[in-house]
Amino acid sequence: MSVVATGPAAGLPRWAVLGLLPALNLLAAFAISGLIVLLIGENPWEAVRLLVWGAFGFQEAIGYTLFYATNFIFTGLAVAVAFHCGLFNIGGEGQAYIGGLGMALVCLYLDFLPFALIAPAAVAGAALFGAAWAFVPAWLQAYRGSHIVITTIMFNFIAAAVMAYLLVNVMSRPGSMEPESRDFAPHARLPLMHEALGAIGIDIAASPLNLSFLLALLCCGAVWVFMWHTPAGYRLRTAGASQSAALYGGISPARQIIVAMLVSGALAGCMSLNELMGVQHRLVLEFTAGYGFAGIAVALMGRGHPVGIVIASLLFGALYQGGAELSFEIPSITRDMVVVIQGLVILFAGALEFMFVPAVRAALLRGRGG
Amino acid sequence: MSFPETRRNTPPTADAPAVELLRIDKRFGTVHANREVSLSVAPGTIHGIVGENGAGKSTLMSILYGFYRADRGEIRIAGRPAAIRNSEEAIAAGIGMVHQHFMLVDTFTVVENVILGAEGGRLLASGLHRARSELSELAREYALDVPPDALVGDLPVGLQQRVEILKALYRGAEILVLDEPTGTLAPQEADHLFRILRRLKAQGKTVILITHKLREIMAVTDRISVMRQGRMVAHRDTSATTVGELAELMVGRRVLSEVKKGAAKPGRDLLSVENLRVCDDRGLIRVHEVSFAVRAGEIVGIAGVAGNGQSELLEALAGLRPVARGRILVAGEPVGAGSRLRRHLGLAHVPEDRRRMGLVMPFEARESAILGHHDDPRYRRVALFDWATISRDTASKMDAFDVRPADPRRITAAFSGGNQQKLVLAREFERDPLVLLVGQPTRGVDIGAIEFIHHRLVAMRDAGKAVLLVSAELDEIMGLSDRILVMFGGAIAGEFPAGRATERELGLLMAGAGSAGRERGAP
Numbered sequence: 001m002s003v004v005a006t007g008p009a010a011g012l013p014r015w016a017v018l019g020l021l022p023a024l025n026l027l028a029a030f031a032i033s034g035l036i037v038l039l040i041g042e043n044p045w046e047a048v049r050l051l052v053w054g055a056f057g058f059q060e061a062i063g064y065t066l067f068y069a070t071n072f073i074f075t076g077l078a079v080a081v082a083f084h085c086g087l088f089n090i091g092g093e094g095q096a097y098i099g100g101l102g103m104a105l106v107c108l109y110l111d112f113l114p115f116a117l118i119a120p121a122a123v124a125g126a127a128l129f130g131a132a133w134a135f136v137p138a139w140l141q142a143y144r145g146s147h148i149v150i151t152t153i154m155f156n157f158i159a160a161a162v163m164a165y166l167l168v169n170v171m172s173r174p175g176s177m178e179p180e181s182r183d184f185a186p187h188a189r190l191p192l193m194h195e196a197l198g199a200i201g202i203d204i205a206a207s208p209l210n211l212s213f214l215l216a217l218l219c220c221g222a223v224w225v226f227m228w229h230t231p232a233g234y235r236l237r238t239a240g241a242s243q244s245a246a247l248y249g250g251i252s253p254a255r256q257i258i259v260a261m262l263v264s265g266a267l268a269g270c271m272s273l274n275e276l277m278g279v280q281h282r283l284v285l286e287f288t289a290g291y292g293f294a295g296i297a298v299a300l301m302g303r304g305h306p307v308g309i310v311i312a313s314l315l316f317g318a319l320y321q322g323g324a325e326l327s328f329e330i331p332s333i334t335r336d337m338v339v340v341i342q343g344l345v346i347l348f349a350g351a352l353e354f355m356f357v358p359a360v361r362a363a364l365l366r367g368r369g370g
Numbered sequence: 371m372s373f374p375e376t377r378r379n380t381p382p383t384a385d386a387p388a389v390e391l392l393r394i395d396k397r398f399g400t401v402h403a404n405r406e407v408s409l410s411v412a413p414g415t416i417h418g419i420v421g422e423n424g425a426g427k428s429t430l431m432s433i434l435y436g437f438y439r440a441d442r443g444e445i446r447i448a449g450r451p452a453a454i455r456n457s458e459e460a461i462a463a464g465i466g467m468v469h470q471h472f473m474l475v476d477t478f479t480v481v482e483n484v485i486l487g488a489e490g491g492r493l494l495a496s497g498l499h500r501a502r503s504e505l506s507e508l509a510r511e512y513a514l515d516v517p518p519d520a521l522v523g524d525l526p527v528g529l530q531q532r533v534e535i536l537k538a539l540y541r542g543a544e545i546l547v548l549d550e551p552t553g554t555l556a557p558q559e560a561d562h563l564f565r566i567l568r569r570l571k572a573q574g575k576t577v578i579l580i581t582h583k584l585r586e587i588m589a590v591t592d593r594i595s596v597m598r599q600g601r602m603v604a605h606r607d608t609s610a611t612t613v614g615e616l617a618e619l620m621v622g623r624r625v626l627s628e629v630k631k632g633a634a635k636p637g638r639d640l641l642s643v644e645n646l647r648v649c650d651d652r653g654l655i656r657v658h659e660v661s662f663a664v665r666a667g668e669i670v671g672i673a674g675v676a677g678n679g680q681s682e683l684l685e686a687l688a689g690l691r692p693v694a695r696g697r698i699l700v701a702g703e704p705v706g707a708g709s710r711l712r713r714h715l716g717l718a719h720v721p722e723d724r725r726r727m728g729l730v731m732p733f734e735a736r737e738s739a740i741l742g743h744h745d746d747p748r749y750r751r752v753a754l755f756d757w758a759t760i761s762r763d764t765a766s767k768m769d770a771f772d773v774r775p776a777d778p779r780r781i782t783a784a785f786s787g788g789n790q791q792k793l794v795l796a797r798e799f800e801r802d803p804l805v806l807l808v809g810q811p812t813r814g815v816d817i818g819a820i821e822f823i824h825h826r827l828v829a830m831r832d833a834g835k836a837v838l839l840v841s842a843e844l845d846e847i848m849g850l851s852d853r854i855l856v857m858f859g860g861a862i863a864g865e866f867p868a869g870r871a872t873e874r875e876l877g878l879l880m881a882g883a884g885s886a887g888r889e890r891g892a893p
Binding site: 225228229230231234235237238241242244245247248249250365 | 397688690713719721723726727728729730731732733737740741742744745750753754755757
């Protein structure tokens with residue numbers, strides 16, 4: 001039997017750590033959410049039914065769920081990559097924001113190119129700008145010892161200020177007071193999934209789900225290969241697990257910090273492809289809407305593994321989409337209430353990740369002993 | 371905490387054992403750490419517990435001190451059943467523990483450390499005052515002299531240990547548990563510790579001594595219990611047993627205590643060190659202009675008490691620490707002053723701390739087994755790792771070095787200390803290096819593995835490698851080395867050909883009392 005050897009869950013079998021613990025955390029979050037629903041006088045079972053139906057009950061709902069999940073996959077992967085190098089990248093929000101700038105610059109100013117060139121250029125723009133925004137905190141951590149948590153938080157604020165300035169003063173449409181850019185040209189937009197599939201004769205309901213979902217899945221595969229099948233990923237993980245062992249192995253921890261944060265920032269930046277190039281078709285204020293922060297919970301819940309991140313992203317996507325349906329069907333469960341439920345999931349899956357470890361350990365021991 | 375009362379709670383009952391452990395059973399997941407272990411320690415004696423690493427000694431003592439709770443079994447203190455659920459209850463029951471790694475606050479003074487957790491009131495002054503007078507009394511009674519107002523971080527290791535003992539006594543300990551107390555002490559310091567222990571015994575205290583150093587335990591204990599694989603296998607009166615018998619009981623077979631090796635046939639200088647100066651992270655000079663050479667086909671041992679520059683020397687040679695002055699030559703070629711690893715020059719390095727440096731604990735064994743060689747194209751197919759080849763390669767290394775279990779995908783941290791060490795050795799030896807830097811190769815390793823590792827080191831020597839051995843174990847240095855260098859205060863205090871040095875001579879030099887060496891104050 002395979003047993004987890006280190007960390008707070010040391011000594012527990014893998015299935016308990018990967019399956020049972022997240023399930024218990026989720027149940028606890030839902031139990032408390034149920035109590036809250038009960039408190040405001042609604043039926044929690046009905047709420048759950050509506051939430052699940054709203055997330056998966058019909059084609060359009062599934063499309064929306066996957067659309068939201070796409071954002072979470074990008075930001076979740078970003079946090080996970082940094083985490084494998086022992087870095088807590090809180091700056092996904094800002095990196096995604098600046099990544100959006102890079103992508104928008106391509107879509108706005110290179111739109112004389114055909115789609116086949118704009119699309120890869122936009123991906124490169126998003127990734128490059130996201131990575132560049134992550135580079136400064138990374139360099140400060142690697143060579144000046146400034147704590148990455150502090151600097152990435154500060155860079156979120158800087159990103160917000162820079163974007164507000166650009167959108168109000170530089171990139172806004174001529175003659176408009178709106179802090180947003182002009183619309184991207186039609187050929188500088190990512191095709192929606194129902195359009196793309198419709199073109200090859202498969203009909204699905206219309207939803208904002210677009211081709212960046214495929215890119216997100218591709219990134220999952222790429223991160224998996226990079227992390228566990230390349231020397232570069234090995235170096236990164238070694239530096240994250242033990243700086244002294246890295247030095248011994250001829251690996252520069254400082255350089256790994258830079259590499260990890262560049263990859264992390266690039267992934268976060270790609271989130272903008274889904275929101276902007278896929279749906280909004282222009283650069284707008286605060287399109288990141290907290291996805292960068294939610295990525296932390298997604299990465300923790302997914303245990304830093306791409307497969308886990310996809311599962312966690314689906315869960316969060318379902319909560320977003322199902323939650324929207326829920327507050328539509330039961331108006332007394334407001335949008336804010338749904339945010340509370342999401343917050344509880346983040347709290348239990350992230351901050352209180354190991355709360356049930358002693359109980360699980362005791363239960364397993366009793367099962368074996370008895 | 372009301373510890374003056376608790377002290378009165380445990381009056382020694384006549385004739386009852388001071389500590390009695392009855393059929394203690396403890397499992398950690400699938401590991402059965404203690405199997406029905408029983409132990410009885412008579413009051414006013416020094417009782418030794420010996421056993422290989424992983425035999426369950428530390429687990430047993432952790433149960434006695436309340437760190438773990440036994441799954442089954444009973445603890446009796448002075449004849450009365452005691453429920454010890456945490457260290458506070460252990461202290462209340464009169465048990466004091468001196469850990470292998472001291473639990474002291476470096477930036478506090480001795481008195482402040484002693485009263486830590488037993489401050490005795492909201493204001494420190496009264497507790498400090500009381501502690502000061504009690505300390506001087508304890509110091510008189512047990513020859514435990516320590517300057518009460520010195521910062522603990524400034525004290526040498528031997529004195530820090532005394533602070534730990536004082537801490538326990540101040541809390542009213544009647545039973546003192548010492549876990550590997552001589553690990554970081556010079557022989558003379560260890561002797562002083564034993565005098566203190568005898569003094570404690572004479573005053574009626576009970577001492578439990580955990581160690582793997584058989585000679586020490588023979589010298590100081592009244593009775594010895596031997597543990598093996600979680601079981602208590604024998605109890606012996608010290609006067610009625612021998613080192614050989616204890617070693618045999620520990621591993622279940624006769625141990626070759628001496629390394630069999632032929633005469634060295636030294637060849638050319640493979641590693642030369644010229645006027646090397648090395649600084650530590652704070653910029654203090656830790657190695658003072660050291661020069662020596664290691665020839666092909668010889669083992670040069672560096673003896674010294676921890677903290678006298680050996681670690682820094684080894685790290686500088688391995689390229690992990692910058693060279694402040696002087697130069698290093700491998701096979702006659704000077705190596706750059708940078709901090710790059712020198713593996714490509716044929717330099718292999720078994721680091722002193724395998725857990726922090728030699729291995730990556732959360733990695734699979736096969737991942738740890740390529741550390742430092744992860745860029746080797748043999749391990750790759752195009753750009754990606756070829757895990758099948760790496761697994762095969764690791765499995766054959768594990769086979770050659772008897773790493774158990776020989777599972778390349780087992781998590782590194784799940785191996786025992788000895789097997790982890792053998793994994794490091796396998797990785798470094800199988801590369802066929804010219805020069806081998808070996809730090810503490812058998813620290814925390816069980817006797818069976820020690821023997822294996824020693825044989826391997828001699829085999830490397832006989833294969834014409836230059837071996838530089840740094841070890842805190844005098845036995846090991848004396849048993850393996852063809853030449854011995856003693857380091858003290860960052861300089862080489864003396865050099866002896868094999869067989870020419872006595873333990874006493876080496877010990878004196880290691881403690882800085884040598885006349886042969888260049889005298890330098892301890893750093």
